[in-house]
Amino acid sequence: MAQVARNRRGGNDWLREALPKLVLSPSLAMVLIFVYGFIIFTFYLSFTDSRILPSFDLVGWENYSKLFRIRAWDTAITNLLIFGSLYIVICCALGLALAILLDQKIRAEGFIRTIYLYPMALSFIVTGTAWKWFLDPGIGLQAVIRSWGWESFTFDWIKDGDMAIYTIVIAAVWQTSGFVMAMFLAGLRGIDNEVLKAAQIDGASNFALYRRIVIPQLRPAFMSAFVVLAHMAIKSYDLVIALTGGGPGTSTEVPATFMYSYTFTRNQMGIGAASATIMLMAIAAIMVPYIYSELREKS
Template identity: 85%
Template sequence: MAISDTVRHRGAADRLRDLLPKLVLSPSVALVGIFVYGFILFTLYLSFTDSRILPSFGWVGWQNYGFLFRIRAWDTALTNLVIFGTLYIVICCLLGLLLAIFLDQRIRAEGFIRTIYLYPMALSFIVTGVAWKWFLDPGIGVEAVVRGWGFESFTFDWIKDSDMAIYTIVIAAVWQTSGFVMAMFLAGLRGIDSEMLRAAEIDGASTMALYRRIVIPQLRPAFMSAFVVLAHMAIKSYDLVIALTNGGPGTATEVPATFMYSYTFTRNQMGIGASSAVIMMLTIAAIIVPYLWSELREKK
């Protein structure tokens, strides 16, 4: 009987030990289910209704989506997203790779330099946007400083130019995120087998050939991870745009996130705002889902 009671007690203790993590995590899981996935479904529903200043239950089907793609501001937002997203991802990847290669040379004060490169990522996009707004303002920023040095003809007023303002968003975003991408590539570089590189050097491979044929191909997972993270940040970019240009001049730097906020909370067109949010969500899903599927397939 004593042995049977001991076995029963151990079985109960094992079940409790297995159940305890689930009990601890269940409130967080429930909150995520309600306030993330629940609101995603609610937004999807609102995109098919005639909701304006408040949610309503008048079903209009695909009408909001049809109207959305006839709005000129939405076309501008999509165009700006393509320009911003493409330049942002490409420049961040190239600059991050160059910085990672530089730090991979085992230089002195590597830890200090790496911290400097990573520091901007610790700032919020609001802080970055405000700082770069001052820096790029013709009255107090670069233009004013250079003219104060005696170069009266110097002009750098991109932030006021409707054709160039979108590129100021790229500059600020690249400054903040390139250090993070550098850290991802540096981790990938440190994971490459040094014996393989040494053997290639003995065989007479040049430095350029070494990076082109061995190093960069082995950084494919880092490139994929960087692409997914940067694309996600570009699509949902809102705070940086608001802090830096507030979507202006006019609608020159309007992006889908600012368009969604404007139509939902300023213009009181909640149905159209919800439909734009759904388009953004589907775009992010179109990037993340294939990436996750590829990663899971490789692990199997």
């Protein structure tokens, strides 16, 4: 009887250890195949002469050489630099300002915080469509202001090739700044109040308090916000398509829209795979150092 009981306990222990692995193995297999497998496949296609269908004839670095000679790719990289830099800086500045405002224990804080966070609940397609209507000179802000009597008012950035990229910045900041505010607010609530009280007793002004104590302690929040915003900027596609469609012309082309058009519209799968690989490398250049620093701090 004792031997049977021991065998039964041994079987239960084995099942208890093996069950989580059995449950997770299908999900792990799907991730390995449909995420990392297709990443490797895309990387391979970037070295082939694939066009409308995948090809396995290797051409070396030819697709990358062609890619950097395409004017639309230069435009996409320039737009990404403009959009990404403004998007990150404005979101961080606005998010920090809103977080500091809410940290003052104002009335209806929960309601106001919900209002700021609500845009993040929307998809970028909805945001892009709404801002497209709002910025349309014929039916949006310009038309409304002129109907009130200001006939000289003009705000047609969405139709201007030189200014259209800034409309994407406006829409993206509107949607994401509330999320960045929540990150900074969590960081502010984690600061030791005793340190702040000691600084106030020593005669530090509110400006000096935030400049010398509060903001430096928000470095992890700044790093997290930068990583999230940077990777969202690099892979931005749906907002651009919904808001401007990459136009006027190619004035708001970004790497994600370039990759899609060359892969599925112009039937240049090899060049599209090369652009996707470069986007992946850009995201990895941001994520890998961040993950490494986080793991090193924990260890």
